[in-house]
Structure formats: C-alpha cells, structure tokens
Amino acid sequence: MVEKERQVRTLQDSIILPRIKNTKTQDNYASYDIEPLEAGYGVTLGNSLRRVLLSSLAGAAVTSIRIEGVQHEFQDIPNVMEDVTDIVLNVKQLRLRSFSDHPVSMRLEVSGERVVTAADIMAPSTVEIVNPDLHIATLDNENARLEMELVVETGRGYVPADSKEDQPIGVIPVDAIYTPVQTVNYTVEHTRVGQITNFDKVILEITTDGTITPDEALRQSADILVRHFTQLANYRAVLTEPEKAPLSSLPIPQKIYDTPIEELDLSVRAYNCLKRSNITKVGQVLSMNEDDLLGVRNFGEKSL
Structure with a gap:
C-alpha cells in the first residue's frame, strides 16, 4: 500500500506545471501566455477561467433610481432632452467600486442649462465612480432641474430589472451588471518542451471595466477555482452506521x-x-x- 502511494506521488510530481507571462497590458486589457500544459489541459484551464471570470467575480452596480416628479420610466422630464428610458440606459453604464456590504444611496441635484455627467453625482465615501465622464443627461433650459437618487448594491453576474418586483411607486429598477469583466477570450496552441511537441499553450485575453485590473480579475478567478478543487482534494468518504433494527423485524400479531x-x-x-x-x-x-x-x-x- 505504501509503495503504491509512493508510485502515485511520483507520477503526480512528473506532471509539468505551467508558467504564466503577461505579454501585453494596455488600459483595462491584458494578454497572458500560460505554458506548458499537459495535452488537453489547455481547453480545460482556459474554459474554466473564462467561465469564472465572466460569471463569478463580485462587483457593484446601480439597481434602482428615483427621479423627482417622475412616476415611471416612460415619462418625459421637463427641460431635459433625454427621456427617462435614455437616462436609465446611461445610468446602467456607471462603473462603480463599492466598499459596503449593504445598499448605498447616491444623489444627483443639478439645475440650469448644462450637460450632466457622472461627476455631478454625490457619492458617499464607500462608493467610487470609475467613469466620471459618463454622460447622464442634457438640461436645455435655464429653468431645468434634475434631482435623482441612485441605489448601489454589490453582487455577481447580471440581474435583470424585471426580477425586482414590488417596487414602490416612483422607484425605477435598473438592470444590474455587476461583473467587472467585459470580455474574455482564449486560444490553445501547441508548444514544445525539449523534444516533445504535444504540450498545450493557452493565450488568455482579459478586458475589465476599470473597477479592477486584469491581473486582479485573473487572481480572483483562479482563487475561486482553487477553493473548489481544495474541497475535492480534502474529500474523505464518511461511512454511515446502519440503523439498528427493532427488537422484532417480523409483523407483530x-x-x-x-x-x-x-x-x-x-x-x-x-x-x-x-x-x-x-x-x-x-x-x-x-x-x-x-x-x-x-x-x-x-x-x-x-x-x-
């Protein structure tokens, strides 16, 4: 038994572990080479990382808004060029960092003839607006006024607005795009180790929304996978004791x-x-x- 375990460990130790190299970084984009990998591991690793990167990283998003004097999203706002639907679409593009585990409110109060951007939003210290130049609305009259409350929450993935039921009158739900990763692509190529050419190489490309770096996104996704595989590595079968039978297993007259x-x-x-x-x-x-x-x-x- 001991000899068999030693042989298994020897075989496991003979598996070549990959190296990772950052080949390009530009703004919120980065490309990585991961090699060498055992034959077939390229697709396994690339697909696993891509799925976790796109679905499982936490982020923050606006989940609802309330505009002063507006009851529903199909209503027009006096002296504002955009209708409520357009404003909601603009708000959906807000990219945020939230350091709170609870819903947080932000305020927007502007007046006069002007262009309104995300920089005009008053955010608490627990929320950071990453794209302050984002266009929100245009006020086309000196008498124009726009007051808005925006609720920020943290979560994962994508939560559609229609999943938020029983909202109070005047509260407009917003599609919440929590994921901080915008795109992930990977390709698998053959690579050489010594004279052996059937190893895999993964070229992984990650683009984020700026709330985290591609390096951070890669580390977080790998950590999620490691924690799942650790559960499997620590698995030990637990034998349940059979229930004791009653004193008489035969039908009792x-x-x-x-x-x-x-x-x-x-x-x-x-x-x-x-x-x-x-x-x-x-x-x-x-x-x-x-x-x-x-x-x-x-x-x-x-x-x-």
Missing part, C-alpha cells in the same frame, strides 16, 4: 401487540420506567430498538 407489559417478566425498575414513558403494551416494546429503549429515562443496560 395484534393479540401480542396489545398484551399488557404486566404479563412480561420485568423487574420492578424496568416496569416503572416503561410505565412512566407511557409504554404499556408488548407491541410498543417490540417496535423499539436497543437505542430507543436505552433512551427511556432510567432504563439502563441491566434492564435490557
């Missing part, structure tokens, strides 16, 4: 079942214990297993 326990040759102690637990018939005793009987108060092993 009604006549025997209804026999009073007084007719059994019981000690006074055992009789009193059963009686106090409202066990008065032979059938009740036969339907119990040893653990059940030992669970009766003061009914010890000697009584068995």
